[in-house]
Amino acid sequence: MSDVQSRDWQLEQQRVNLVVNEIDKKVSKLTQNAGKVSSDVLEIRKTFWEDVTVNMDDPDDAIETAASIKQQAEFLSERERTHKQLDHHLKTLARLKYSPYFGRIDFWEEGEKSADQVYLGIASFMDEQDENFLIYDWRAPISSLYYDYSPGPAKYKTLDGNIEGEMELKRQFIIRGSEIKGMFDTGVTIGDEMLQEVLGNNASTQMKSIVATIQREQNQIIRNERSKLLIVQGVAGSGKTSAALQRVAYLLYRYRDTLKSENIMLFSPNPMFNSYVATVLPELGEENMQQATFMEYLNHRLDRDFVAQDSFSQMEYLLNGKEDELYTTRVAGIRYKASLDFKKLIDQYASSLSKHGLLFKDLSFRGDVLFSKNEIHDYFYSLDESFSISNRMELVKEWLLKELKRVVRRERSQSWVEEEIQFLEKEDYLEAFKKMQEKNRFSDNTFDDFEQEQKLLAQMVLKEKFRPLFNRVKRLKFIDKSGIYSHLFEQDWRSVEGLPPEWGNICNETVKRLNKLEIPYEDATPYVYLQDLIEGRKSNTAIRHIFIDEAQDYSPFQFAFIQLLFPYSKMTMLGDFNQAIFSGATGSATVLTDLDLRGEEVETFVLTKTYRSTREIVEFTSGLIDGGGKIEPFNRKGRKPVIERTTRTRINHLILEKMKEYLNEGHRTIAVICRTAAESKLVFEALKSEVPVYLIEKGTVSYEKGILVIPSYLAKGIEFDAVILYDCSEYKRESERKLFYTVCTRAMHELYMYATGEISPLLNLVSMDAYELK
Numbered sequence: 028m029s030d031v032q033s034r035d036w037q038l039e040q041q042r043v044n045l046v047v048n049e050i051d052k053k054v055s056k057l058t059q060n061a062g063k064v065s066s067d068v069l070e071i072r073k074t075f076w077e078d079v080t081v082n083m084d085d086p087d088d089a090i091e092t093a094a095s096i097k098q099q100a101e102f103l104s105e106r107e108r109t110h111k112q113l114d115h116h117l118k119t120l121a122r123l124k125y126s127p128y129f130g131r132i133d134f135w136e137e138g139e140k141s142a143d144q145v146y147l148g149i150a151s152f153m154d155e156q157d158e159n160f161l162i163y164d165w166r167a168p169i170s171s172l173y174y175d176y177s178p179g180p181a182k183y184k185t186l187d188g189n190i191e192g193e194m195e196l197k198r199q200f201i202i203r204g205s206e207i208k209g210m211f212d213t214g215v216t217i218g219d220e221m222l223q224e225v226l227g228n229n230a231s232t233q234m235k236s237i238v239a240t241i242q243r244e245q246n247q248i249i250r251n252e253r254s255k256l257l258i259v260q261g262v263a264g265s266g267k268t269s270a271a272l273q274r275v276a277y278l279l280y281r282y283r284d285t286l287k288s289e290n291i292m293l294f295s296p297n298p299m300f301n302s303y304v305a306t307v308l309p310e311l312g313e314e315n316m317q318q319a320t321f322m323e324y325l326n327h328r329l330d331r332d333f334v335a336q337d338s339f340s341q342m343e344y345l346l347n348g349k350e351d352e353l354y355t356t357r358v359a360g361i362r363y364k365a366s367l368d369f370k371k372l373i374d375q376y377a378s379s380l381s382k383h384g385l386l387f388k389d390l391s392f393r394g395d396v397l398f399s400k401n402e403i404h405d406y407f408y409s410l411d412e413s414f415s416i417s418n419r420m421e422l423v424k425e426w427l428l429k430e431l432k433r434v435v436r437r438e439r440s441q442s443w444v445e446e447e448i449q450f451l452e453k454e455d456y457l458e459a460f461k462k463m464q465e466k467n468r469f470s471d472n473t474f475d476d477f478e479q480e481q482k483l484l485a486q487m488v489l490k491e492k493f494r495p496l497f498n499r500v501k502r503l504k505f506i507d508k509s510g511i512y513s514h515l516f517e518q519d520w521r522s523v524e525g526l527p528p529e530w531g532n533i534c535n536e537t538v539k540r541l542n543k544l545e546i547p548y549e550d551a552t553p554y555v556y557l558q559d560l561i562e563g564r565k566s567n568t569a570i571r572h573i574f575i576d577e578a579q580d581y582s583p584f585q586f587a588f589i590q591l592l593f594p595y596s597k598m599t600m601l602g603d604f605n606q607a608i609f610s611g612a613t614g615s616a617t618v619l620t621d622l623d624l625r626g627e628e629v630e631t632f633v634l635t636k637t638y639r640s641t642r643e644i645v646e647f648t649s650g651l652i653d654g655g656g657k658i659e660p661f662n663r664k665g666r667k668p669v670i671e672r673t674t675r676t677r678i679n680h681l682i683l684e685k686m687k688e689y690l691n692e693g694h695r696t697i698a699v700i701c702r703t704a705a706e707s708k709l710v711f712e713a714l715k716s717e718v719p720v721y722l723i724e725k726g727t728v729s730y731e732k733g734i735l736v737i738p739s740y741l742a743k744g745i746e747f748d749a750v751i752l753y754d755c756s757e758y759k760r761e762s763e764r765k766l767f768y769t770v771c772t773r774a775m776h777e778l779y780m781y782a783t784g785e786i787s788p789l790l791n792l793v794s795m796d797a798y799e800l801k
C-alpha cells in the first residue's frame with residue numbers, strides 16, 4: 028500500500044469511527060425510548076380494565092362502554108406499533124454499526140461550488156442535528172450513480188428531473204465489526220476486486236444480498252418503475268433471483284407509504300427455495316414478501332377430494348417413462364394443455380355451458396335426497412340466460428339456502444331431533460340454559476322454561492347437523508366440477524382449430540385419471556380456470572406486485588391465468604429459456620419464448636454475464652446449449668470440470684472419496700445431483716453410513732451445510748460450492764439437454780461428473796479443451 032493509500036485508509040477509518048459513535052448515541056437514545064414505550068405497553072395491558080368505564084345498565088351506557096374499550100384498545104395498539112418500529116430501527120442500527128457502508132462517491136453537481144461525499148449503506152443515517160446524511164440508503168435516487176457510472180460525467184434521476192455532474196471518486200469498502208477490512212477505488216485498480224472477493228467465497232445455504240456490488244444492468248431491473256410487465260431473460264447465474272429480491276427491497280423503499288411486504292408475492296420454484304432466499308430481505312431491513320410455489324397456490328384452490336399431481340411428479344414420469352404410446356399421448360397432452368389454444372377451447376366450452384351441459388350433485392341429508400341434481404339443474408337453467416354462469420350460481424346458492432332453512436323448520440318436530448337431544452353434552456345444556464336466561468333477563472316469564480329449553484336444544488341439534496350441508500351450499504359444492512371438466516373431453520371438438528392429432532387418446536387418458544380422482548399437473552391450471560368461469564373468479568386485489576422466478580417453467584396458459592388472478596398487479600418475470608427443463612422434456616411452449624408480449628408497458632431485459640461459476644465451468648456449460656457463445660463469464664479462475672469414466676459398482680466409492688477431498692479443501696456445500704428421486708434415494712442409502720449426508724426430496728423445506736443428494740429438477744435456482752454429477756451418461760436424450768445444462772450450472776467452484784456408460788451425446792458441441800476426461 029502506498030503512503031497516499033494508507034493515509035486515505037486512516038482517514039476513512041476515522042470517519043467510520045465517527046459514524047459509529049453517532050450510531051451509538053442514537054442507539055442509547057432509542058433504547059431509552061423503547062424502554063419507556065415497553066413499560067407503557069405493560070402498564071396499559073395490566074390496567075386495561077381499570078381505565079375503561081364498564082356499565083351495561085341501559086343501551087346508552089353500553090354504547091359508551093364500547094367506545095371506552097375501543098379508545099383504550101387503540102391507545103394500546105398505537106404504543107405497540109411504536110414499540111415495533113423502535114425495535115426495527117434498533118435492529119437496523121445494529122447492522123449499520125457492524126458495517127455502516129459499502130461505497131462512497133464524490134459527486135460534483137453542475138452549478139455547485141464543491142463535490143459532495145455520498146456514503147452508501149443498507150439504510151440512511153443522519154447526524155445528530157438531522158441535517159446531513161452520514162449514510163445514504165442504497166435505494167435513494169443519488170445512490171444510483173454508484174451503480175450506473177464509473178468516475179467521469181454522470182447523472183441521476185429525481186422526481187424533479189435529471190441532475191448532472193461529474194463523479195470524481197468511486198470507492199468500495201468492506202467493513203466488518205466497524206473496521207475497514209478492504210478498500211478499493213474503481214478506475215484505479217483493475218478488475219472488480221470486491222466482486223472477486225464476494226464470488227470467491229463459499230456457497231451458503233442461504234442467499235446473500237448483493238447491494239454492495241449490484242451491476243449496472245442489474246440496477247436497471249431493480250429500479251425499473253415504468254413497466255407493468257418486466258421480463259428478464261438471463262443466463263444461469265446472471266443474478267436474476269438476486270435482482271428480484273433487491274427489486275422487492277427497492278420497491279418497498281420507493282413506495283413505502285403505499286406498498287407493504289404483504290402486497291408483494293413471489294412465485295418460487297420449490298419449497299426449499301423459500302428458505303434459501305428467506306434472509307435476503309431481513310438482511311436489508313425489510314420484511315419478506317409473500318411466497319408460494321404455483322402448485323401450492325393451485326392446491327389451495329382445488330377440492331380436497333382430489334389428489335393433485337405436482338410438477339415434480341410429472342417430471343419424474345417424463346424422466347422415467349417408457350417411450351410407448353401412453354407416453355407419447357401424455358407428452359402431447361401436456362403440450363396441448365399448456366397452450367392458449369386449450370384456453371380458448373375451455374372458453375368455448377364455458378359459453379356452451381351457459382345454455383346446457385352443467386352438471387350438479389344431489390344434496391342429501393340423513394340418507395334422503397333433499398335436492399336432486401336434476402332439480403338444481405332445472406332451477407339453474409330456468410334463470411335468465413343473459414346473466415353470467417357465476418351470477419346464476421350465486422342465485423342458485425341463495426335459493427338453496429332459503430329452501431334449506433325451510434327444511435330445517437320442517438325437521439324441528441321430527442322424532443330424530445328429540446333422540447339426538449339425549450346425546451348432547453353437558454356443555455350444550457349449559458349453553459342453552461345461559462341463552463335462555465339472557466332471553467328472560469328483561470321479563471319475569473319463567474313458567475314455560477322447559478318448553479323453551481327444549482326448543483333451544485332442538486335448534487342446537489339442527490344447527491349442528493345441518494351445518495355441513497349449509498357449508499356445502501355456501502361453498503358451491505353442489506356443482507359437479509370434476510364431472511363438468513371430464514365432460515369437456517367427451518365432446519366433439521373436431522371442428523376446433525389447433526387440436527393435436529393425439530386428441531382422442533388424450534381425452535381417454537384424461538377421463539381415466541379424473542375417474543380415479545387424480546388431477547395430472549397439466550390439468551390443474553385448466554381445471555381451476557374452468558372452475559373460476561363457473562363459480563366466479565376469486566381475483567386477488569391486495570397483491571400489487573408479482574414476481575415469477577424461473578418463469579420459463581410457466582406455460583402460456585398458466586401465465587394468462589396468473590394475469591387474470593392478479594388484475595391490479597405489476598409483474599416481474601425472471602427466467603432462462605435454456606433452463607426450461609419441464610417444457611424441454613415435452614416440447615411445450617413456455618411463456619418466455621412463445622408469448623407475444625409487446626406493448627408500451629412491457630419491457631424486456633437480457634442478462635448475458637454470469638457470476639456464479641468459475642470461468643472454466645462457464646466455458647464448459649456454455650458449450651452445452653445453443654447460443655452459449657454469448658454467455659460472458661466473470662473472470663474467476665478455477666479447475667476445469669472433469670468427466671471420469673467408471674462402472675456402476677465403483678461409482679459410489681469414487682463419489683465418497685471425492686466428497687472427502689472437497690470437504691478437506693474447505694468446500695461447505697457439496698451436492699451429489701442425481702437424475703431422479705429414485706436414483707437419489709439409492710445413492711443416499713449407499714452413502715449415509717459412510718458420511719453425514721442429507722437427502723433432498725420434493726417436500727424438503729430447508730437444508731443444512733454439508734453434503735446433500737438431490738434430484739436434478741429440485742436443484743433449480745440453488746447453488747453449491749461443488750457439484751458431483753452422479754452419472755452424466757444418463758443424460759442422453761435431446762429432450763434432456765436443458766436439464767443437463769441446468770444441473771451443471773449449479774456449481775460455483777467445482778464440477779465433477781461420473782460416467783458409467785457412453786459419454787453423453789449432448790457433449791458433442793462442447794470443446795474437448797473445456798473439460799478433462801479421465
Ligand SMILES: Nc1ncnc2c1ncn2[C@@H]1O[C@H](COP(=O)(O)OP(=O)(O)OP(=O)(O)O)[C@@H](O)[C@H]1O
Pocket residue numbers: 222225226235237240241242245261262263264265266267268269270603606638639743744745746772
Ligand atoms: N452483482 C452481484 N454481486 C455479487 N454477487 C452476485 C451479483 N449478481 C449475482 N451474484 C451472485 O451470483 C450467483 C447467482 O445469482 P442468482 O442465483 O441470483 O442467479 P440466477 O440468474 O437467478 O441463476 P439461475 O437462473 O442459474 O438460478 C449468486 O451467488 C449471487 O449472489
